[in-house]
Amino acid sequence: MTTVDGRHPLDREAERLAYKPPEVRHDIQGDMETEERVEKAMHHFVKNFNSQTASYLDGCLHCGMCADACHFHVRTDDPRYTPIWKLELFKQAYKREAGPFALFYRLFGFKKKVTIDQLEEWQHLLYDSCTVCGRCSLVCPMGIDIAGLVSMARHGMFMAGLIPHELHETAKRAAETGSPLGITPDKFEDRVEWMADEHDVEIPMDVEQADVLAVMSSIEIQKYPQSIAATARILNAAGESWTFRTDGFEATNFGMLSGNPGWQKEATMKLINAAIKIGAKLIVLPECGHAYMALRWMGANMYGKPLPFKVMHISEYMADALNTGKIKVKKVDTSVTYHDPCQVSRRGGATQAARDVIRHLGVDFREMEYGGDYNWCCGGGGGVVTIKRADPLRHRVFKLKMDQVEKTDADELLSSCANCRQSFDDSQEHFNWDYKMGSLMEMVAENLEDEA
Amino acid sequence: MNSQKPVRSAIPYSRGNVKPLLNEIIHALDRLLDDDEPTAIDLASLPFAPGELEELERALGHGELKAELDALGKSVIRETAYPGVWWLEHRNTAGEIVGRYIEITRTPEILMSQDADIGAGRARLRDSFDNSGPEFNKEAGK
């Protein structure tokens, strides 16, 4: 634990919570022979091929239109950032190993095994330049879910020990300590107590039986601790029987982002087990995009059967509570634009929830041009924000987002994802930009009526 | 004489070969007047839909002159309503059409008396003149 921390101290001063740039990069992990890496990559590519991925990998027309949807390509015109090109190795493995004509591809050598050089090159394409935002999946005339495939391709990369240094360290720390930022249960408890005092709000902790299990992301705990208080206020106002748990509080899932299905499952199971233990009927996920994907849509599949409880993103919970009158908010006199977290809106299907909440707040809502499901990504999703060497590229890409936001001329910029928020904060600092991103949940918490 | 002027505006050039052929005839008339160059068109070399040939014939109409020839079957040589444009039809002894032509010329060659025939005719005439007595003269004088 300490070794991890020692080698990669947290950069607490930065506008995002991350590590200081490593003095020596280790973008190749472990000490496998080259051949073994290639084998691992191939094997873990192959494990992902099912009838669904197969149809996707077989269906590509090479029309190249996904390039026009990808912020990395749009901003750089670098053809390597064409989304489907990022999957070239994955495709190659599929055609050779599992496709209907795999025998011929192997027999005649039409598709070779991937090489270590290719894998190293593709590390940049599969990690630094893909936020798994899924915009490309919407433009594809064949309807191929490219983003979903990228997540799977990362499994091979991870197992071959070929992922970016910081992402590997972060994921490893998450696996070892339970939190990518090294938030131990004790530390979490400390922060919760601090917030309860600071904001004078009651925050139940480790209650044995509760209807609702609330969880947080490390980013919030570390950098936006007021989120803890905001969550508590809202749940209290709704009169929920709820609790935080020290045995299941971390919503982020770096196993998923980095491509380690084992770690992904571990993190997910922690939350599931905690919820089952207290007999929860609902897990309320924090303002975090990928947590939603990990638990709401992939959680049951990790569990191997339907979950015995519901899963909601906080925006969904708030929308529901406001729509049913469980909580009420005061009207807020300001103009607002909303940045959709890709995994919650575009890929998660909860696009409407945030809009319902905003409607209840009575603000002058200014939708971005092609906002909602076609929103430009913040550029930091999919773990990209952790990768230091990707900073210049990420900043370049952020320009699209800035234009989209500025065009609305709204007073305030809100979102519902701490990861988006830190990536905005970092880019804001970089560009010295006027807009400071706020949290939708915090706005609701601050304007609750009849607060308990 | 068979003189029948066509009603110009009423010529229906419905389809097929009639219109292009009329155009060709106009150009042939240009050549005849400007360069003194005659043209002959073999209608058998063109595919006509049923009724199209009749349509062409109607379009060209009948002119002032019509001649009949009786050599190896009947032939009709007729000037159309457009002077210089001649319609020729050759039949065999069974009366079947063996050739149909449009000639754009001042006089079709076949109307001219041919030197060979003139020579043969002269010989015949001289022969009967020499061999006949007063009966011939009497007959000729009738």
Added chain:
Amino acid sequence: MDLLDFARGPALQVAAYILVAGVLWRLVGIIMLKEKPEFSEPRKPGGFMAALKVIYTRSFTAAPFKRATLYPKMLAYVLHIGFFVVIFLFVPHIVFFEGFLGFDWPGLPNNLIYLSGVAAVVAGIALLVRRLTHPVLKLISNFDDYFSWFVTLLPIVTGLMMPVRMGVRYETLLAIHILSVAVLMIWLPFGKLGHTFLVFVTRGTTGMVFERRGAKT
């Protein structure tokens, strides 16, 4: 047996066998791979109707992508529609289909067919030029793309040559035309032209996966 008899008979016959076998080979080979289990609680029903919905909706470009993809999409539409018109609305082709389907449908006058064919070829050439010059397409294209382009355009071009002829005998051209169709039929299941049937699978899959999430499809 002359070339035309060969083309109309054995060539088409074998091509049809390969087409049918190849399409099923590829489809079954994909569908019979392991199933991805899905236990998450759906937001919306999804299912077959969702598949149908996306099969339909992905035929059109979503508004945000319209400007960026206008040119290739337009060409692709012209190519597809032109190809469709030529294949299914040219009377001799209808007669061909009637030969084994047993029913026919009205066709279009030939000049409209020629127009569609020429438009399809022009669009095809423009798409090839784009593929050869556009940095993205240059990078991602492979043999399949170029060969599939070739075998797709070949029947249209040979078909369009029939009225023009250019000194080649009609029956020879017809034989070449039919052979080019046979080549297309033989290649279709194996290369990217498989999108003719895979499009229903890929779009349908996405429809079912994302519609049940209530997400954008």
Added chain:
Amino acid sequence: MKTIPTLGDILQAQGVSRRGFMKYCAATASLLALPPAMVPRIANALEQARRPSVIWLSFQECTGCTESLTRSSSPTLEGLIFDSISLDYHHTLQAASGDAAEAARHAAMEENMGQYLVLVDGSIPMGNPGFSTIAGISNYDMLMETVEGAAAVVAIGSCAAFGGIPGANPNPTGAVSVQDLVKDKPVVNVPGCPPIPMVITAVLAQFLTFGQLPELDIHGRPMAFFGQTIHDRCYRRPFYEQGKFAETFDDEGARKGWCLFKLGCKGPITYNACATVKWNAGTSFPIESGHPCLGCSEPGFWDKGGFYAPLSTGKFDSGEKLAGAAVAGVALGAAAAVAGRRRQAKYTKEA
């Protein structure tokens, strides 16, 4: 060798005037599909032309070709051409028979060695020489013997040109065409079932006029008559382009004279002059009478599927083999998927 009179002599002897001769020359030009401007040259050539000897051999045939040629009883311009040739042997037409006929053939061959034309109708059976004999001589022997001293051979009708109906699948007599056997003499094919009589006379007129054979296409047919398809010269072509087709023999389209493509017309792949020269002294041709072209002047027309099957239909077997292909495809797909799963399982174990 006896002195052969020129055509000019013959016509003069018959009292044909110069005008008549000019008319004859014009008809010949028309027949040879030569422009009217060629008439003076033809006149000049014909005056000098000498009457060639012709031997007509009939093998496995139906006499339809001879009928086609001789259908007219009164003398015609085409008839004149026959008057100007010396038909020295034709076992259907000649009065002589048996040994006397054969003697006439031999005499003509000897007298005109290297000069005479051989016209053949009917195919030659190669299966058993006894299938068809004349005066006890097999068709093959007679053909090869007669052709020996010929200047050229004209195969009249599709049987002589391509094997014809006797050669149709399964070809019980082993029928072959003239060009299958005669390799060292020029062979002109005048196919058709029957051929257009004008075309036969045109070939003879060409030989008579210019002493040479016409330009031929890839099937040995005179280009002047077989250079274009029926479809290209068909007056119903505009209907084809407009997509107007007769669907049956008695529907509105049929009555309106629309294109017969759907009724199996082979016009697009049939090279012949029917659409321009027409039949029965220029009266009409099959399509004009409402019947699709059978393609009778094309090699193998009898084996090209049904006469009424549209040209663009494929020739497929029953659906059984297709079902077999489908089963094979499913099996291959399943095998591929199983193989793919096996590899996955193996990797999962290894990993």
